[in-house]
Amino acid sequence: MSDCEIVLHGESRSFPVRDGALAESRAGAPVLLHLGQVGEVAPEPRRAAVLIELDTECLSVHLGDYPGAERANTLGFARYRNGNDAPTNLVELVRPDGAEPEALAAARAFFESIGCQVAVCADRPGRIVDRLVRPKYNDALRFLDDGLATATAMDMTCRMGLGYPDGLIERTERGGLARHHEICAALQELTGNPAYAPARRAVVAMQRKARR
Amino acid sequence: MGAGIARVIARAGCETICHDVAPEGLARARAVTAKFFASSVKRGRMAEGEDAAALARMTDTTDLAALAEADLVIEAVFEDLAAKQELFGRLNTLCKPETLFASNTSTLSITEIASGCGREDRVVGMHFCLPAELMKLVEMSRGMNTATAAFDAAWAWVKGAGQVPVETQDRPGFILNAVLVPFNNDVIRAIEAGVAEPADIDLAVKAGLGYRMGPCELIDLIGLDTQVRLCEAFYPVTLNPRAAAPPLLRRMVAAGHLGRKAGRGFYDYREEAGA
Ligand SMILES: NC(=O)c1ccc[n+]([C@@H]2O[C@H](COP(=O)([O-])OP(=O)(O)OC[C@H]3O[C@@H](n4cnc5c(N)ncnc54)[C@H](O)[C@@H]3O)[C@@H](O)[C@H]2O)c1
Numbered sequence: 001m002s003d004c005e006i007v008l009h010g011e012s013r014s015f016p017v018r019d020g021a022l023a024e025s026r027a028g029a030p031v032l033l034h035l036g037q038v039g040e041v042a043p044e045p046r047r048a049a050v051l052i053e054l055d056t057e058c059l060s061v062h063l064g065d066y067p068g069a070e071r072a073n074t075l076g077f078a079r080y081r082n083g084n085d086a087p088t089n090l091v092e093l094v095r096p097d098g099a100e101p102e103a104l105a106a107a108r109a110f111f112e113s114i115g116c117q118v119a120v121c122a123d124r125p126g127r128i129v130d131r132l133v134r135p136k137y138n139d140a141l142r143f144l145d146d147g148l149a150t151a152t153a154m155d156m157t158c159r160m161g162l163g164y165p166d167g168l169i170e171r172t173e174r175g176g177l178a179r180h181h182e183i184c185a186a187l188q189e190l191t192g193n194p195a196y197a198p199a200r201r202a203v204v205a206m207q208r209k210a211r212r
Numbered sequence: 213m214g215a216g217i218a219r220v221i222a223r224a225g226c227e228t229i230c231h232d233v234a235p236e237g238l239a240r241a242r243a244v245t246a247k248f249f250a251s252s253v254k255r256g257r258m259a260e261g262e263d264a265a266a267l268a269r270m271t272d273t274t275d276l277a278a279l280a281e282a283d284l285v286i287e288a289v290f291e292d293l294a295a296k297q298e299l300f301g302r303l304n305t306l307c308k309p310e311t312l313f314a315s316n317t318s319t320l321s322i323t324e325i326a327s328g329c330g331r332e333d334r335v336v337g338m339h340f341c342l343p344a345e346l347m348k349l350v351e352m353s354r355g356m357n358t359a360t361a362a363f364d365a366a367w368a369w370v371k372g373a374g375q376v377p378v379e380t381q382d383r384p385g386f387i388l389n390a391v392l393v394p395f396n397n398d399v400i401r402a403i404e405a406g407v408a409e410p411a412d413i414d415l416a417v418k419a420g421l422g423y424r425m426g427p428c429e430l431i432d433l434i435g436l437d438t439q440v441r442l443c444e445a446f447y448p449v450t451l452n453p454r455a456a457a458p459p460l461l462r463r464m465v466a467a468g469h470l471g472r473k474a475g476r477g478f479y480d481y482r483e484e485a486g487a
Contacts, residue, residue: 080420090420119416121408128408128416132427135454136395149387153378157387160349160376161341163424168391195398195454 002113005029009036014053014079014087021114031110038062043070048106050074056130056186059094059123067096073103079116080129083175091116092127125190126183134184134196140168141177141199177205213316214288215241216344219248221286222266223258223345224373229279230272238272245270248345280306284369286338288316291445293324300329312366314338318389319445322382323355332357336366339386340375348376351386384449393442394454396434397461399427403478404460410478432477436461436470 002021005028012035015022022033030048034041038052041062050073052062059076060067067074076094081087091111095104108118121128144151155167164171172180181202188196198206214232218241222228232238249263258266271278279285285303289295300313307313313335315325326335337353350370354363370377380386385393403410414426431439443457464470464477471477475485 080416088420088422090416092416092420117415117419119408119412119419121412121416122406124405124407128402128413129420131402131407132395132398132413132417133421135398136391139391139394143387143390147381148383148390149378149380153380154387156376156378157349157351157380158391161347161351161388162392165422 002110003029004031004033004110006033006035007041009034009038012036012053013055013081014077014091016087031106041074043074045070045073047073049103049110051107051110052076054078054094054127056126056183058125058190059096063096067098072098072100073106075099075103075107076123077107077111078127082171083179085174089116090129091118092129093118093120094123094127095120096123126187130183130187134180134187135193137168137172137180138184138195138197138199138202141172141201144169145200177202178209181206213340213342213344214286215245216342217286217288217316217340218270219245219266219345220340220373220375222269223249223252226269226373228270229282230270231274231276231279232272233274235272235274238274242270242272276302277306279303279311281308282311284312284314284366286314286316291317291319291441293320296320296325297328300325300331300335304330310334312336312362312369314366316340319385319442321355321384322353323357326355326357333359334362336363337380337382337386338366338370339388341388348374349388350375350377351380351388352377353380353382353386355382384446389442389446393439393446394452396427396431396439397443397454397456397458399431400439400458400461403428404458428478432471432479432481434471435473436465436477440465 003026006025015035032044032047032050034052036053041052044050052059052074054076063071063074078092079087080090080092093107111118119128125131126134140154143154151169155170158164158167181198184196184198184202218228218230230238246267249258249266252258253260253263285307287296287299289299296315303313315322315337316339317325318339322335322337326332329335332355335355336358339351341347341349352367352370367377384390399413402408402413410428414428417423417426439461440457443455446455468474469476472481475482
C-alpha cells in the first residue's frame with residue numbers, strides 16, 4: 001500500500017529525504033502525495049486518496065470550506081518536526097468535513113505502511129501539536145522573563161517532574177525562536193487567541209533575523 | 213502525598229514522625245510503606261535489612277506535640293490556606309525555635325501560608341511530585357520573609373535526602389503546575405471543540421513530542437475533580453482564562469467521569485477493572 005505518486009512543490013518539511021517507500025513515485029498510483037509548499041491542486045476523484053502537505057495553513061486554504069464531492073478524497077497532513085530536528089514518526093492527518101471514510105482509511109494505511117503513526121484531526125489551526133504546545137512555549141518564555149526560575153530549573157522540572165524528554169526552553173530554542181514566532185503569528189491570526197501572541201523573546205528573535 | 217514524603221525521609225536515614233488527625237490513614241500508609249520498602253529491597257534499590265531499619269525509624273502519631281523536637285516539619289494537609297495557617301500557628305507554639313517548617317502546597321502562596329504563624333522567617337515551600345518516593349524533583353521556594361539560612365538549610369536537607377531541588381519564585385503553581393494546569397485545560401478545550409479525539413491527542417503528544425504520558429491519560433490519572441480544584445485555585449489568583457475550568461471538564465465531573473479512580477474519564481477503564 002506504500003505505492004504512491006509524488007508531486008514535489010519545493011522542499012518538503014515532512015519528508016526532507018525521500019527514501020524507502022517514498023524513493024519511487026509511480027504515475028497513476030492510488031495515493032497522490034503533494035509534498036512541499038503546495039499551491040492550487042486539481043481534483044483527482046479517481047485516486048484512493050490525495051494528500052496535501054501542510055505547514056501552518058489550514059487545509060481549506062487549498063480546498064475551500066466546502067470542497068465538494070470531487071475532492072472528498074483529499075486530506076491534509078504534516079509530519080511533526082520541532083524546527084530542524086529530524087521529523088518524528090507522527091503524521092497529523094487532517095480530515096476536512098465531508099471527507100470520505102475510505103480516503104481516510106487509505107491515507108492512514110499509506111502512512112502506516114511507511115512506518116508513521118497517524119493522529120487524525122479536524123482542519124483547525126495548529127492541528128493537534130502546535131495548537132497545544134505553542135501557548136505552553138510562550139508561557140515558558142514569559143516565565144523566564146518574569147524571573148520565575150532559571151531556564152535550567154524550568155527544563156529540569158519538565159524532564160523530571162512531567163516526564164518530557166527535554167525542557168520547554170531548550171526545546172523552543174532548539175526549534176528556533178523565529179520559527180516559534182512564525183507559527184504563533186499564523187495561529188494568532190487564525191484564532192484571535194492571545195495565548196498565541198508570540199512571547200517577547202520570540203519577537204526579538206524575529207526582529208534580529210529581519211535585521212540580518 | 214504525606215505518606216510518600218515520609219518514605220523519602222525515612223529512607224534517607226532520618227527519624228520520621230508521621231502525624232495525621234486520622235489514625236486509620238496512618239495505619240493504611242504504614243502497610244503500604246512496608247510493602248514499598250520490601251519491594252525496593254527485591255529490586256536492589258535498598259540494601260538487605262534496610263527495609264526493616266527504615267520502617268523502624270518511622271513512628272505514627274495523632275498528637276501534634278510529638279513533633280516538638282523535630283528539626284524539620286513538612287506539612288501535606290489538604291489544600292486549604294486557613295487549615296495550613298492554623299497548623300503552622302499551632303506548631304509554632306509546640307516546636308523548638310530551630311524547627312524549620314515546609315509546605316508541600318501545589319498552588320498556595322508560601323508567604324500567605326507562613327503569614328501570622330510566628331516564625332515566617334523559617335518557612336519554605338517544598339513541593340514534592342506524586343509519588344514522592346519515586347519522583348526525585350522537589351520545587352523549592354522562599355516566602356517574602358524566609359531567611360536565607362533557613363532556605364539554605366532546607367535545600368541542603370532535600371539534597372541530602374537524595375532528592376533534586378529546583379528553586380522557583382513563590383508564584384501560583386510554581387513551575388510544574390503553572391505549566392500543566394493551563395496545558396491540560398487547552399487539551400480539554402481542543403476535545404470540546406472537536407479538534408481530535410482523546411486517543412489521537414495522546415498519540416500525537418507521545419509520538420510527536422516524546423512525552424511519557426498523553427495528556428488525557430494524565431488527566432484521568434490526576435482525576436478530573438482534582439483538575440477542577442486546581443483550576444479553582446489558579447483562576448481567581450491569575451485571571452488567566454486558560455486556567456479557568458473548561459465547561460466539558462465540569463460536565464464530565466458532574467457525570468461522574470472522574471478518571472481512572474471512577475472507571476471512566478476520557479477513557480473507559482471499566483472492562484480493565486473487570487466490571
Ligand atoms: N495529590 C497530589 O498529586 C499532590 C502533589 C503534590 C503536592 N500535593 C499537595 O499535598 C497536600 C496534600 O495533598 P493530598 O492529595 O495528599 O491530600 P489528601 O486530602 O489526600 O490528604 C491530606 C491528609 O492530611 C490529613 N490532615 C488533614 N488535616 C490535618 C491536620 N490538621 N493535621 C494533620 N493531618 C491532617 C488528612 O487526614 C489526610 O490524611 C496538598 O497541599 C496538595 O496540594 C498534592
